[in-house]
Amino acid sequence: MNAIEMRHVSFAYGSAKNGPTAKKALDDISLAVESGGITGLIGHTGSGKSTLVQMINGLLKPDEGEVLLDGVNIWAEPKKIRQFRFKAGLVMQYPEYQLFAETVAEDIAFGPKNMGLEKDELDRRVREAARFAGLADDLLQKSPFDLSGGQKRRAALAGVIAMRPKILILDEPAAGLDPAGRRDILGGIKRFSRESGTTVLIVSHSMEDMAMYCDDIIVMAHAKILMHKPTAEVFSDWEQLASVGLDVPLITRVAAALIENGVDIGRDVYTVDYAVGKVRELLGENPES
Amino acid sequence: MKPIIKAENLVFTYPGDEEQKPVKALDGVSFEIPEGSFTAILGHNGSGKSTLAKLLCLINLPDRGRLWIDGREMTADDVTEAEILAARREVGMVFQNPDNQIVATIVEEDVAFGCENLGLPPAEIRRRVDEALADVGMTEFARNPSYKLSGGQKQHVAIAGTIAMRRRCVIFDESTAMLDPVGRREVMDIIEKLNHEEGITVLIITHHMNEAARADRILVMNGGRIIADGSPSAVFGEPERMWEAGLDVPQTTEFAYKLRELGIKVPLDLFDPADCAEAVAKAVLEKRGGARREAGS
Numbered sequence: 139m140n141a142i143e144m145r146h147v148s149f150a151y152g153s154a155k156n157g158p159t160a161k162k163a164l165d166d167i168s169l170a171v172e173s174g175g176i177t178g179l180i181g182h183t184g185s186g187k188s189t190l191v192q193m194i195n196g197l198l199k200p201d202e203g204e205v206l207l208d209g210v211n212i213w214a215e216p217k218k219i220r221q222f223r224f225k226a227g228l229v230m231q232y233p234e235y236q237l238f239a240e241t242v243a244e245d246i247a248f249g250p251k252n253m254g255l256e257k258d259e260l261d262r263r264v265r266e267a268a269r270f271a272g273l274a275d276d277l278l279q280k281s282p283f284d285l286s287g288g289q290k291r292r293a294a295l296a297g298v299i300a301m302r303p304k305i306l307i308l309d310e311p312a313a314g315l316d317p318a319g320r321r322d323i324l325g326g327i328k329r330f331s332r333e334s335g336t337t338v339l340i341v342s343h344s345m346e347d348m349a350m351y352c353d354d355i356i357v358m359a360h361a362k363i364l365m366h367k368p369t370a371e372v373f374s375d376w377e378q379l380a381s382v383g384l385d386v387p388l389i390t391r392v393a394a395a396l397i398e399n400g401v402d403i404g405r406d407v408y409t410v411d412y413a414v415g416k417v418r419e420l421l422g423e424n425p426e427s
Numbered sequence: 428m429k430p431i432i433k434a435e436n437l438v439f440t441y442p443g444d445e446e447q448k449p450v451k452a453l454d455g456v457s458f459e460i461p462e463g464s465f466t467a468i469l470g471h472n473g474s475g476k477s478t479l480a481k482l483l484c485l486i487n488l489p490d491r492g493r494l495w496i497d498g499r500e501m502t503a504d505d506v507t508e509a510e511i512l513a514a515r516r517e518v519g520m521v522f523q524n525p526d527n528q529i530v531a532t533i534v535e536e537d538v539a540f541g542c543e544n545l546g547l548p549p550a551e552i553r554r555r556v557d558e559a560l561a562d563v564g565m566t567e568f569a570r571n572p573s574y575k576l577s578g579g580q581k582q583h584v585a586i587a588g589t590i591a592m593r594r595r596c597v598i599f600d601e602s603t604a605m606l607d608p609v610g611r612r613e614v615m616d617i618i619e620k621l622n623h624e625e626g627i628t629v630l631i632i633t634h635h636m637n638e639a640a641r642a643d644r645i646l647v648m649n650g651g652r653i654i655a656d657g658s659p660s661a662v663f664g665e666p667e668r669m670w671e672a673g674l675d676v677p678q679t680t681e682f683a684y685k686l687r688e689l690g691i692k693v694p695l696d697l698f699d700p701a702d703c704a705e706a707v708a709k710a711v712l713e714k715r716g717g718a719r720r721e722a723g724s
Contacts, residue, residue, distance in 0.1 A: 183610065286472065315634070316674070318471055383608070387678065388637060388677060388700060389678040395704030401708045410682050414686060414689070
């Protein structure tokens with residue numbers, strides 16, 4: 139079953155709804171995201187990514203069309219919208235600015251507590267979420283403000299994981315982190331998705347990160363979906379990505395130039411290791427050896 | 428060229444309290460920044476980069492060590508407040524978050540803010556603001572409300588503010604981190620233009636290795652010390668050291684490094700994808716030709 143489905147969704151913000159300056163933030167969007175994978179969402183600033191994300195967890199209501207989570211229209215009974223907000227957990231940009239509690243454990247417990255969970259289950263959830271986010275046990279009783287930047291980011295992520303969302307949506311989860319910090323948090327998200335079967339949607343400008351961690355990618359441009367394909371196919375279409383102001387990973391540009399230089403490495407190169415493997419094949423070596 | 432900044436054995440510790448131990452952020456840092464140079468500072472989070480930037484802008488003073496700005500020692504016993512203020516006007520900083528550094532509601536008023544604080548005559552401010560906005564390509568936005576700008580445009584305005592103040596050295600502390608690829612490229616182009624055309628000394632702190640590769644020189648920090656100092660070719664030419672410090676190298680370098688392990692001899696320092704591809708193509712075609720000749724003989 140599709141974890142997320144949209145059927146002909148359109149939306150415009152307040153003042154842009156009508157009149158001569160009417161401009162849609164989402165224009166007749168239809169998409170289907172399968173359950174259990176990691177999907178990337180890319181697009182230039184203002185392409186409609188954030189609007190789309192807020193549509194999925196019911197923070198915004200479509201002007202036209204339907205949003206379905208696990209096959210259920212989330213606006214069928216508007217009074218029950220809250221349950222869908224727990225179902226699709228959203229980790230905003232720079233979530234560490236939203237930490238507030240006395241201890242890390244209390245901060246992580248805040249969401250599940252609001253869901254009405256009691257002590258034992260609450261404790262279990264906090265420990266499980268901390269483990270997925272890669273936070274050591276001894277950090278749980280510290281003040282969140284004593285953590286490093288990367289640890290704070292992971293504490294904020296744990297707070298959303300503790301609500302056990304069926305769908306986890308992350309807006310620029312690795313922004314501002316150093317390379318090791320990026321690998322820690324994105325690797326943790328991948329492990330969490332694989333072990334728990336949670337569907338993950340990541341919004342990011344980092345093409346290198348998207349190439350490393352996503353199974354498939356949705357490309358947005360001008361309030362519409364330009365393409366939604368497996369990661370390799372998206373990056374192999376670098377001309378179209380460039381036409382809407384997006385980059386491809388540096389290694390993909392190297393591959394493009396290699397083809398021009400008469401080395402047919404293929405258009406679907408998007409990680410360094412894959413490129414190295416292709417070169418070995420070209421030289422007639424067995425990449426497994 | 429004479430150094431605009433000279434640092435000798437800088438040490439800085441953030442004081443602790445009852446709960447928190449003191450943190451030694453800089454542990455003996457020495458270097459010279461020649462006027463008109465373009466330097467990138469790399470290091471993982473917590474390696475001391477931003478602490479160093481704050482010392483160079485004289486937001487903080489070092490606990491130990493000596494610091495000269497434009498030839499005058501800021502750590503000397505007889506330094507006056509007026510001299511420190513004068514040095515602060517020479518070295519400025521552009522921060523990471525565009526929303527945290529716009530102070531006025533109209534673009535040109537924001538650019539003028541620093542000049543007004545310098546007490547310049549209004550006609551001079553007008554001239555400088557117009558020039559600075561033209562330099563960053565934002566003239567048509569002069570009278571626009573600043574809150575309506577994109578993140579990248581806000582960074583352009585912040586840079587215009589430092590240009591208008593005629594700063595001789597600007598430190599960019601992860602100024603592209605919150606921008607999309609187009610905004611990032613545009614801000615990097617402006618930084619490069621400031622350096623190449625206006626001769627302004629530039630230091631960039633970044634996590635993007637491709638951006639660092641555009642500088643003349645890279646300083647790598649780890650544990651409050653400088654662990655590497657050299658041209659991008661020299662610094663990225665030793666990928667192992669970068670990986671050990673929790674950092675990356677450009678993908679072109681990583682690709683070349685892994686090809687060298689296969690016996691394909693390509694240089695590690697071709698950061699432009701076209702240059703890298705040309706060298707790899709040549710080496711691969713040669714190697715393949717060689718293998719065929721062997722098979723045929």
